[in-house]
Amino acid sequence: MAGLFFEEFEVGKTFEHGWSRTITEMDNMLFSCLTLNVQPLHIDAEFASKTEFGKPLVNSLFTLGLLVGITVNDTTLGTTLANLGLREVTFPKPVFQGDTVRARTTVVAVRASQSRPNAGLVEFEHVATNQTGEIVCRCNRTAMMLRRSS
Secondary structure (H helix, E strand, O other): OOOOOOHHHOOOOOEEEEEEEEEEHHHHHHHHHOOOOOOOOHOHHHHHHOOOOOOOEOOOOHHHHHHHHHHHHOOOOEEEEEEEEEEEEEEOOOOOOEEEEEEEEEEEEEEEEEOOOOOEEEEEEEEEEOOOOOOOEEEEEEEEEEEOOO
């Protein structure tokens, strides 16, 4: 599905995204190393085995990126002019290799842009859950969206 235009969003509209993704060891290792995050809790199974978690944690920024990525097809594909920011990012539960992440989005605010007549601002609340339904990531994202009338 192509992304929606600004006029198609309304406060309270919720999307249960159809995409899901099971996270692999390679996902976690590649992302951590590509971003130079050599925290042994992510990339060293022996080190992680001695922590309270007993195994490597998935890099939280990978989880955040996956959460936002899962939402794109249903909301902003081809109609986003810019992402303006993420706020209130939380990770209430850890994510581990082998976990499957799903996402839900709720529109929390919409307003016309004061400086760009072809755009409007939409604030989304994105929530990621694991395979047992526990919330593993939550964030609010503001996107500048293209207006249909432009």
